[in-house]
Amino acid sequence: MQHSLALPLLDRLRIRSPRRQLEFPLRRSGMSGSLLGLMLGLAALAALAVALVPPASYLLALRAHEAGRLEARAASLAHELGRRSWLVEREDHRGARGILRQAAAPGAVPEHVRLLGADGAVLVEVAPPEPLAAPILTRRAVVPDGAAARGEVEVRRSLRPALRKAGLLSLLCLLLAGGVFTLLRLLPMRMLRRALGEASYLATHDTLTGLSNRQAFQDRLGQALLSAQREGRSVAMLIVDIDSFKEVNDAQGHAAGDMLLREVARRMGQGMRASDTLARIGGDEFAIIQAAENQPQAAAGLARRLLALMEEPVMLEGQPCQVRLSIGIALSRAGQPTDPAQLAHDADMAMHQAKQARQGGYHFHSPELGRKLRERRQLEQDLREAQAQHQFRLAYQPLVYLGTGQVSGGEALLRWHRPGHGDVPPDRFIPVLEESGLIGAVSAWVLETACQEAARWPARMSVAVNVSTAQFRQPGLYEAVEGALRRSGLQPHRLELEITESVLMQDTPETLATLRRLRAMGVRIAMDDFGTGYSSLGYLRRFAFDKIKIDRSFVQHMAQDPNAKAVIRAVVNISQTLGIRALAEGVENAEQAELLRQEGCAEVQGYLFGRPMTPEQFATLHGPGQRAT
Ligand SMILES: Nc1nc2c(ncn2[C@@H]2O[C@@H]3COP(=O)(O)O[C@H]4[C@@H](O)[C@H](n5cnc6c(=O)[nH]c(N)nc65)O[C@@H]4COP(=O)(O)O[C@H]3[C@H]2O)c(=O)[nH]1
Incomplete structure (x- = not known):
């Protein structure tokens, strides 16, 4: 969580x-x-x-x-x-x-x-x-x-x-x-x-797992810090969070969630020494006090033991579930008074840092980390202001038919000019929007604006809008799309929603149901960054996509790497067999365009055909038969 x-x-x-x-x-x-x-x-x-x-x-x-x-x-x-x-x-x-x-x-x-x-x-x-x-x-x-x-x-x-x-x-x-x-x-x-x-x-005690609860943990942490101070030792506090616990809880129900917590608690107990204290301090959050001599090696060793104990999948109602932990570690200074609240705060910050790596693992708190997290908090604050003060803009990047060079539409890309800092790449601020819960409001604005803009384009052109995992987790995506189309008058087939594999990885019945309802409305669904995930092909079976966007990493390497070229060929073939349109992303030079043409890729996007541009610049590409350069 x-x-x-x-x-x-x-x-x-x-x-x-x-x-x-x-x-x-x-x-x-x-x-x-x-x-x-x-x-x-x-x-x-x-x-x-x-x-x-x-x-x-x-x-x-x-x-x-x-x-x-x-x-x-x-x-x-x-x-x-x-x-x-x-x-x-x-x-x-x-x-x-x-x-x-x-x-x-x-x-x-x-x-x-x-x-x-x-x-x-x-x-x-x-x-x-x-x-x-x-x-x-x-x-x-x-x-x-x-x-x-x-x-x-x-x-x-x-x-x-x-x-x-x-x-x-x-x-x-x-x-x-x-x-x-x-x-x-x-x-x-x-x-x-x-x-x-x-x-x-x-x-x-926590009645679910039988571990110490937050109350008992607080008492023990205070005592452990006092005795460590007297003895000139250092205490390690570890905060352990189960990644994607919420997904299990939402998808498989609370009973499965409880089972998972109990099993994780049991396994973690196996990694503890008698002198360690393990407690459950929140929904899917555990905390550990480790009063070992040789810090920080002991804390790192404990974190590694815990990660290893989770390697074996947990069986939940017959289904294997791979558990990943994000562990934050903070150490008290040997022999010096330490504020328990500060130590807990530091461990929490380190845990969030570990979580951001998005693949489980452990992270030590450090002053550098503290600085980064302060910066991140400032970024979140600035994003709130950006939303309130309408600082966001949309840029449109042309999507082009490779055969004719005609612009088939534009991908709406979010832009933010942060006062005092300049333009911030969306890859940096969109995760913060997602984690702060601002994504709902901002993406509703993106949808609304993109539909309004596209309604002024020629009828043959469509607009592609990115939809993130967090948007699927929040209720009201269908209603937001439906409202944006109604207010703008844009026909549903001219709106293309780009989703990544991570959306389908949630694989909740609600996610698929929302996608199907959107498609039934006439909206087109594209799979973005195809080929970068573990099971992109598998998802093609689960949902009838209208378009596959081949990730730019394959395009970038296709001239030198026969494997990248082979993947592109295979994806184009599969898409043709399934009757799905294929678009290659990140085409930067004529050689790549030529190779893609030879492979039979119908649609492309990339700097060669146009960088993301303002709506006014994009409007200059509209004329009938107008070709992107
Ligand atoms: N090196 C290279 N890059 C190229 C080329 N052609 C296009 N790109 C970049 O590739 C990204 C394409 O968008 P994406 O894969 O959906 O990836 C997007 C998308 O996942 C996300 N994003 C952008 N706008 C939104 C939005 O409104 N909502 C959501 N949820 N995500 C967005 O941010 C990501 C990055 O967006 P951008 O920085 O605008 O980066 C854009 C675009 O500028 C090329 O030839 N070479």
């Missing part, structure tokens, strides 16, 4: 300062600490309740029960004595004692019973053989004698047996409380620990 340099890795990989690196674990442990404290408190409270509430309520209930029974007992004795009031009156203590003794049932709970006179003096006392053990419950009842009170009966009993039972219950409850506490503490602890473990895994 390509990223704009205007949005460097710095923004995607927000490197935090060492202080912030410490915050996360602290915050995490702080969070779990307070949660654990709360769980502990709740478990203790529940256990306390289980330990105390049942024995205390039992004790209270038992005491109330005992008090009721004692009251009833005192009242019954007082009633009996009242009924026989003469016993008290005659101070017949023996008789009263008999009543009190008789009342005490044998084998019943030991109790201490006293008859008190009206003055409170003890008249009769029946005490158990052993003194009652504390705590003692006492209840009194008045001995009735009509309206007057003759005295009181006092009954006392020990609460010790009830306490003993409550104690036993307490013991049981304590045991139970222990169980409750353990359960409440351990169970949530275990769940919490598991949840925290999972959360911490998710916070530090």
Whole structure:
């Protein structure tokens, strides 16, 4: 996946300062600490309740029960004595004692019973053989004698047996409380620990590949840089981007894309040493920290290992997919403080440089590279202004019938005069337009302008317009062509779209569908730079082209190189067999023109017949029968 340099890795990989690196674990442990404290408190409270509430309520209930029974007992004795009031009156203590003794049932709970006179003096006392053990419950009842009170009966009993039972219950409850506490503490602890473990895994890992994620990578990079600084070593940071991952994702779907990422991650893991850190930091971007001794050789070695590990194609749903990596490497200065954000930025710039080579590989960041990338950013900025300020122009180069010398049409070629720099070749700025996303707007302008211009040319002449891969990736190409034709009134067969092999290399159903719709509209499709790709011939089978443009490299060498001449002959033959027109590009001299004529090539283009020129100059070639010189 390509990223704009205007949005460097710095923004995607927000490197935090060492202080912030410490915050996360602290915050995490702080969070779990307070949660654990709360769980502990709740478990203790529940256990306390289980330990105390049942024995205390039992004790209270038992005491109330005992008090009721004692009251009833005192009242019954007082009633009996009242009924026989003469016993008290005659101070017949023996008789009263008999009543009190008789009342005490044998084998019943030991109790201490006293008859008190009206003055409170003890008249009769029946005490158990052993003194009652504390705590003692006492209840009194008045001995009735009509309206007057003759005295009181006092009954006392020990609460010790009830306490003993409550104690036993307490013991049981304590045991139970222990169980409750353990359960409440351990169970949530275990769940919490598991949840925290999972959360911490998710916070530090990429779930698709199982590698460290950006967050964890940031932390480790900061730590690695600090320890390398202490030890006087250098750290290498590598950023690895999978070329054409987007194409796989678009063409074969996300499941295939995921499979590719997992396989690339697995293979990369094989190239790592235990001390290296590999992380996935973005869609198709991986980053590595290598803390080896012998830099930069170690980093270069690692990059080469990674490239070698990708040589074997990855099988995606039965289809082999050749993976190419672009690797950027930046090194920290040994023993010196390094800003992690700067290192990441440098590695990112180097990765983009590797990507520009367009064949996979690795690239070290260097001050020279930094300068080049700054220049490139400036170029992109200037291109934005160029677009806003209408600085682009079109030049037209004549396409000529070799037999008659008549101009068959013109190829529209984009021109930009960069203020302060002069004319910039399209080969230099078109890739920047493509990478910055400006290509859509600029090529829409090219189409519009070329169609408007060609509509003023004689009806036998057509206009050729280049369409790049990036234009096919953006939606709306068909609509742009259709709109340009409608507004200009140019007939569709007079518009020829030149595409290169790279467009068909994408080979997505959408690309072919767009090409077919354009052709169905009547627009002609030409294959540009034929013969320079790997499988130009193969593409002739996939799509019915109207024209083949033989690359100028063959024309340039045909006079000296029999092979180049043989290729031209073969292509002309094939085109004649398939009923496709063939045009030879880059004809610069009469000898080349003559050789091409002998080979039967019908149409040519090149400096011999006319350089790219202004629309006004091109108009001078229009006259009927007008021949290019
Ligand atoms: N040495 C030599 N060169 C010759 C001769 N005859 C023509 N040329 C050059 O060959 C290029 C032909 O265009 P191309 O192959 O489509 O290659 C084009 C095309 O791929 C791209 N390009 C130009 N305009 C556009 C555009 O509007 N859109 C897109 N997408 N690409 C464009 O830029 C490339 C370069 O364009 P130019 O620099 O204008 O270069 C032009 C032209 O000036 C010759 O006899 N000798």
